[in-house]
Amino acid sequence: METTVRNKQVILKDYVKGSPKESDLLIVSSTVELKVKPGSSAILVKNLYLSCDPYMGILMGEPNPSTSALMDVFFVPGKPIAGIGVSRVIDSDDPTFSKGDFVWGTVDWEEYSIINPTGSFKIDLNINVPLSYYTGILGMPGLTAYAGFYEICSPKKGETVFISAASGAVGQLVGQFAKLMGCYVVGSAGSKEKVDLLVQKLGFDDAFNYKEEHDTDSALKRCFPKGIDIYFENVGGKMLDAVLLNMKTYGRISVCGMISQYHLETRDIVHNLPVIMFKRLRMQGFASFDFIDRFPKFLEFILPYIKDGKLTYVEDIVEGLENGPAALVGLFRGQNIGKQILEVSRE
Amino acid sequence: METTVRNKQVILKDYVKGSPKESDLLIVSSTVELKVKPGSSAILVKNLYLSCDPYMGILMGEPNPSTSALMDVFFVPGKPIAGIGVSRVIDSDDPTFSKGDFVWGTVDWEEYSIINPTGSFKIDLNINVPLSYYTGILGMPGLTAYAGFYEICSPKKGETVFISAASGAVGQLVGQFAKLMGCYVVGSAGSKEKVDLLVQKLGFDDAFNYKEEHDTDSALKRCFPKGIDIYFENVGGKMLDAVLLNMKTYGRISVCGMISQYHLETRDIVHNLPVIMFKRLRMQGFASFDFIDRFPKFLEFILPYIKDGKLTYVEDIVEGLENGPAALVGLFRGQNIGKQILEVSRE
Incomplete structure (x- = not known):
């Protein structure tokens, strides 16, 4: 029937x-x-x-x-x-x-x-x-965070990591991966509630509400007095422009998204690109589906952390x-x- | 005395x-x-x-x-x-x-x-x-072209290569290296004399005078109907913005210089950066002195070509x-x- x-x-x-x-x-x-x-x-x-x-x-x-x-x-x-x-x-x-x-x-x-x-x-x-x-966490955002952080960012213990849209589907995982590796991790987000979440629940070392910072460059300098080794880019535009000024030499920028820019008639102006040469930065776009062959390895990696309560x-x-x-x-x-x-x- | x-x-x-x-x-x-x-x-x-x-x-x-x-x-x-x-x-x-x-x-x-x-x-x-x-050719510009092309661009035979400031100290070598590898090579320069030099003397497949092109995007589409695999960046600004639109997926941009932007009070606007994510591009700054340990290998590579008259x-x-x-x-x-x-x- x-x-x-x-x-x-x-x-x-x-x-x-x-x-x-x-x-x-x-x-x-x-x-x-x-x-x-x-x-x-x-x-x-x-x-x-x-x-x-x-x-x-x-x-x-x-x-x-x-x-x-x-x-x-x-x-x-x-x-x-x-x-x-x-x-x-x-x-x-x-x-x-x-x-x-x-x-x-x-x-x-x-x-x-x-x-x-x-x-x-x-x-x-x-x-x-x-x-x-x-x-x-066990799907595309998880794989995105995993491949983006471990394969695109070339992270090392002790490095400084900045994540924009840090409480989002991908950012919250990148921050936790970076902490597990022994990095200093700061995130930006768009509300007090999200900032509190980053620091209190997700273990970020610091976080700021970009909407309440008068000057993003100053906020970054406050959080990273010695500069940023790794920027996990989710938003683009003005944030990227300010981050470029605060990257360390040989820093890496993994471009996971530029959500602030997708739907603008006229995109934000990015002025500071010559810094890519001055500081010899690597900036790389990626998408999770380019790493779909890593999926079994990703599950092997992440499941024990979930089971042991080491990832939220x-x-x-x-x-x-x-x-x-x-x-x-x-x-x-x-x-x-x-x-x-x-x-x-x-x- | x-x-x-x-x-x-x-x-x-x-x-x-x-x-x-x-x-x-x-x-x-x-x-x-x-x-x-x-x-x-x-x-x-x-x-x-x-x-x-x-x-x-x-x-x-x-x-x-x-x-x-x-x-x-x-x-x-x-x-x-x-x-x-x-x-x-x-x-x-x-x-x-x-x-x-x-x-x-x-x-x-x-x-x-x-x-x-x-x-x-x-x-x-x-x-x-x-x-x-x-x-x-046997000094820093030579090493810059060598390291920039072979190490930063990850070139493969048959790929399409675009070089700005192509008749300059570094660009003219990158173009010849790319031809030796079997790439399709186009350069931009700022005068008819330089454009003629690129095609007639240096063996570029094509070249254009950016000052005489009404629209850089159209010039690039004419030269690269299927897109650009590798961009060797010497100038920055508006040229980069147009190139981004014409890169192929998984393309590479090696940032050797951004000469057009160093001395501007207000730098050119680059709008098209989200393309780095859409096309999963890698954009990397470098400087020759980071590769100084490759110098002996570079000489071993380049001297036979000079001796055999294969590089100008x-x-x-x-x-x-x-x-x-x-x-x-x-x-x-x-x-x-x-x-x-x-x-x-x-x-």
């Missing part, structure tokens, strides 16, 4: 210009049959958690030759947006997945998805962590698909405290 | 603000005894060729925390400026140097210098090249110490065609 159920979806109305707004997204209701077509090799999943990530803002815009270098597939007006999700298998035509399995991978923003599971990872329930972790992961979970648009666009205003997740369903 | 002779010098009047002008330098006449003090371990040299290099413009300004990361010692108002020179030993209190030896290393801009020769290299006259080559080196030699100020500041207006050298004396 086939059952047809409601399937709410989050649709992109049109290519977004400027910063994404809630009104750029639409909740629509379609239906789905709770059965996959025999011979399709597909799986039908019920989506439990959807990940809200800054790169999704880029995919809401019309692709251009620069942004399209990041991803092959952009969001299509009139269709659901997509991202990483944690889901439960309802039906499967793929022998490697069975009804009741939990998986994570790319899904459309909707209640149920029919997917080609070649890009889906089966979740091992013997690992005793919240399922939502697969959108964060702060999540900001919003419930209900209909609250997805607000959660997603809130990222670009820094509304989230920790990793932003949308809980579509608990089971 | 001690002989005292005239010793003309080029003096920095005061810290330079903005672009260096001839009037920032002064020719003065002092005297020197043509004998070193016994026990001083010094050598007395007659300077033959003095190297004019863009970094010297930075050293003419008042040191600030950014520029002072490049060099320990800046020029001092009221004292001679200094740079790399080729000299003949007149007298020596160091057993490793004898009267009549030729050396290269740092000297003040003057006719005769008394130097501590620990940083001087003895020139092997069995290598049959013009002595002036030790300010260029274009020099722009100005005669007479009194013409030094014009030659040096001319660099910042792109007056030189090829490596700018000041010939103080022929022997």
